[in-house]
Amino acid sequence: MVGAIGFWGWVGIVVLKAVIILIFVATAAAYMSYAERKVSARIQLRHGPNRVGPLGLLQPLADVVKLFFKENTAPKGRERFLFLLAPSIAGAVAIFAFAAIPVNGPTTIGSFTLHWDLIHVNVGLLFILAMTSLGVYSIFLGGYAANSKYSLLGGLRSAAQLISYEMAVAFAIMGVIILSGSLDMEQIVTKQTGLWFIFLQPLAFFLYFIAGLAEGNRLPFDLPEAESELGAGYHTEYSSMKFAFYFLAEYINMVIICSIATTLFLGGWLPPFAFLSFIPGVIWYLVKISLLLFTMIWIRFTLPRFRYDRLMNFGWKVLLPLGLMNIVVTGVVIALRAA
Amino acid sequence: MNWALWLLGAIAVISAISLIWSSHALYSALSLVVTICALSVIFLILNAQFLFAVQIIVYAGAVMVLFVFIIALLNPRAEERPRVDWHMVLGILASIVAAVGVWTMAGSTAVVQNGKIRGAVVGRIAHPSSFAYTEQAVNAHGNVQTIAGQLFTTYLLPFEVSSLLLLVAAAGAVYLTHHARKGL
Numbered sequence: 322m323v324g325a326i327g328f329w330g331w332v333g334i335v336v337l338k339a340v341i342i343l344i345f346v347a348t349a350a351a352y353m354s355y356a357e358r359k360v361s362a363r364i365q366l367r368h369g370p371n372r373v374g375p376l377g378l379l380q381p382l383a384d385v386v387k388l389f390f391k392e393n394t395a396p397k398g399r400e401r402f403l404f405l406l407a408p409s410i411a412g413a414v415a416i417f418a419f420a421a422i423p424v425n426g427p428t429t430i431g432s433f434t435l436h437w438d439l440i441h442v443n444v445g446l447l448f449i450l451a452m453t454s455l456g457v458y459s460i461f462l463g464g465y466a467a468n469s470k471y472s473l474l475g476g477l478r479s480a481a482q483l484i485s486y487e488m489a490v491a492f493a494i495m496g497v498i499i500l501s502g503s504l505d506m507e508q509i510v511t512k513q514t515g516l517w518f519i520f521l522q523p524l525a526f527f528l529y530f531i532a533g534l535a536e537g538n539r540l541p542f543d544l545p546e547a548e549s550e551l552g553a554g555y556h557t558e559y560s561s562m563k564f565a566f567y568f569l570a571e572y573i574n575m576v577i578i579c580s581i582a583t584t585l586f587l588g589g590w591l592p593p594f595a596f597l598s599f600i601p602g603v604i605w606y607l608v609k610i611s612l613l614l615f616t617m618i619w620i621r622f623t624l625p626r627f628r629y630d631r632l633m634n635f636g637w638k639v640l641l642p643l644g645l646m647n648i649v650v651t652g653v654v655i656a657l658r659a660a
Numbered sequence: 661m662n663w664a665l666w667l668l669g670a671i672a673v674i675s676a677i678s679l680i681w682s683s684h685a686l687y688s689a690l691s692l693v694v695t696i697c698a699l700s701v702i703f704l705i706l707n708a709q710f711l712f713a714v715q716i717i718v719y720a721g722a723v724m725v726l727f728v729f730i731i732a733l734l735n736p737r738a739e740e741r742p743r744v745d746w747h748m749v750l751g752i753l754a755s756i757v758a759a760v761g762v763w764t765m766a767g768s769t770a771v772v773q774n775g776k777i778r779g780a781v782v783g784r785i786a787h788p789s790s791f792a793y794t795e796q797a798v799n800a801h802g803n804v805q806t807i808a809g810q811l812f813t814t815y816l817l818p819f820e821v822s823s824l825l826l827l828v829a830a831a832g833a834v835y836l837t838h839h840a841r842k843g844l
Contacts, residue, residue, distance in 0.1 A: 403686075442704070443802055447713030454721025458693070461725070465686075465732045473732075480729055484722060504804055 326433050338439045339420075346416055350572035351381035357618050364622045385565070393561040396468055403466035408563045411459035411570035418452035419573060421445045422580045423506045425590045425602040437603075438506065445506040446494065449581060450487075453536065457483045459570065460538075460555045467558035475554030478544050478629065482535060485636040486542075489532035492644030496525040496651040497585045510589035519586040524647050526586040528640055530613075533578035535636065538571060540621040544629055579613035580606075587613075664705055672698035685736050689727045696720045710803040 326334070355370065355378070362369025370377035395404065420439035428435045442448055457480050464476020498504060500521060501512040509518075519526045535542035546554030556567045583589055587609050590602030627635065675694035682688050700715035811819050 442709045444709045444713050444804060447710070447717065451713045451716035451721065454717050455697075457721065457725050458690075458728070461728065461732070462690075477729070477733075480725060484725060487721075503802075 334435070335439065342419055342439060343416065346419055346573050346576070347569070349576050350569045351385065353572040353575065353614065354384065354568070355381050356614070357621070360615065360618045361622045364619070388562060388565040391561040393563070394558075395560075396558045398468035399558070400466040400468070403462050405563070407459045407463035407466055408559065408566035408570075409459075410462070411456065412566040412573075414452050414455045414459065415570040415573035415577065418449045418577050419580075421448045421452075421506065422577070422584065423510065423589065424580075424606045426510070427507060436507070441507075444504045446498070446504045446509070446581075446585075449506075449577065450491070453574070453577065454487060456570070456574065459567075463559065463567070464555035467555075469558050471552040471557045472555050475546060475551045475557070479538065479555060482538075482542065482544060482632065482636075485633060486532045486535040486640075489636055489640040489644055490529060490536060492641060492648060493525045493528035493532055494581075494585055495644070495648045496522045499648070499651050499655060506584050506589075510584055510591060513588040514591060517586065517588040517591075522586065522647070522651070524643065526582070528644050528647070529582055529585070530616075532636075532640055533582065534617065534620065535632075537574045537578050537617075539575065539617055541624040541627050542632060543626060544632060575614060575617055576610065579610040579617070582613055583609040665702060668698045668702050668705070672702070685731045686728065689724060689731055692727075693720050693724045696724065708803065710807055 358380075359369040359377070361367075370380040373379040373383045421442065423436065423438040423445075425437040427437070438445065440448065460483070461476045461480040464472040464474075464479070467473075497509065497518050500518060501509045503509055503512070512518075534540075538544075538546060546556070551557070556564055559567060583606060589609075590606045592598045592600060592602075592605050672695050675691045675698065679688050679691035679695065682691060696715060696719045700712045700720070703709075703715060704712040
């Protein structure tokens with residue numbers, strides 16, 4: 322990796338990628354909030370933001386400025402250190418996870434191969450899962466540190482929910498791992514040339530997407546922040562930039578979930594038909610995640626929220642057995658074809 | 661990457677000390693999470709990517725979450741204890757003895773070789789027959805593939821037995837909770 326371009330060239334590329342990821346993540350999160358408001362407005366026959374800039378396009382910018390200047394309130398009996406730590410974990414972990422997502426195929430320039438993900442490890446998929454699994458701490462500690470019962474209940478619920486649905490996510494993606502024989506995100510995409518895994522693993526795709534909604538605290542699984550029962554859930558007591566970090570993390574998590582779904586099931590940066598390959602891979606990747614993100618927003622404003630016991634039952638008694646079944650069937654078919 | 665190893669080692673040791681010293685159980689648990697994360701990044705630098713991911717997913721992301729969960733639910737008060745008592749003196753003495761013992765057994769020359777920390781060398785000393793894999797050999801096949809190959813051939817029986825043990829433990833936990841609920 323270091324060979325062809327020298328040490329400082331390598332450092333430069335890593336820093337450049339990190340800066341691009343930070344800018345992309347911040348912009349994506351800001352405009353996801355805009356998209357969510359616009360789409361929800363359309364679904365509910367309203368106009369949505371339309372005052373700041375043309376079509377309200379500068380609204381996210383105004384929101385960020387507002388968040389910066391808002392009064393920073395904090396409850397009295399809080400755990401000072403944890404109260405500050407929790408939102409930082411949320412933001413950091415979400416950005417870390419994004420570092421291992423390949424937005425384009427490896428590009429070879431002379432003797433140097435440029436990988437489009439920041440951290441290229443051969444267990445990229447596990448890396449992302451590991452990082453997102455640390456996100457539980459931010460939600461739970463945030464709920465605990467605020468010393469408020471709404472926050473604590475929200476935090477407790479979310480910790481249980483995230484751990485339960487992590488299992489469902491793991492089982493759903495196992496089918497793809499068996500098919501591709503690799504945990505390397507780039508290799509998984511390359512194996513899908515010609516036939517995307519969604520056609521071979523349709524069940525796994527739906528299981529992953531549903532479990533992903535739960536992992537991202539999206540409706541119909543947004544129990545950690547059920548506003549009708551919990552105020553706002555784990556971030557009830559947060560304001561100003563601390564709240565903004567939670568907000569940012571939630572939208573980045575959505576992007577990550579859609580990115581993983583795109584990479585594993587929808588062929589990542591690959592075009593749908595070979596003759597369309599003149600369009601750069603990054604564009605295809607962005608188009609695909611945009612479609613999935615739109616679906617997520619669409620679902621949010623269409624479906625009501627689950628009841629808590631139903632949520633747990635659904636995760637453990639429906640998603641998990643279906644995921645296991647999918648693994649067994651995939652394994653048997655692959656073994657039979659090999660024989 | 662040598663300096664990174666020292667840095668991570670320092671983080672791991674400091675958070676381990678804070679795990680023991682902090683008077684609040686929740687901070688102890690969180691210090692342990694930091695230790696686990698630092699160790700897992702050391703695994704990553706030593707080319708054990710799979711161990712890195714598993715360490716974080718299983719320990720930091722699942723087991724420790726439950727610990728933190730329980731501690732926060734029980735919400736124990738901060739411990740009140742004297743600054744120095746005979747427990748502490750004894751503990752410090754014992755850890756010094758243990759550290760010296762490990763250092764002499766592993767051999768200081770083997771751990772730091774030509775100014776480089778050698779994880780592989782330490783591993784080979786601890787278990788000479790099993791450490792036949794160099795970094796190049798593992799990376800040629802892939803980390804996961806090498807570990808899986810070993811688990812399902814050489815160590816198949818211990819692997820299956822340990823999974824059976826876990827299953828028994830899970831069934832036992834389910835039985836105990838149901839048993840308790842009947843009495844209520």
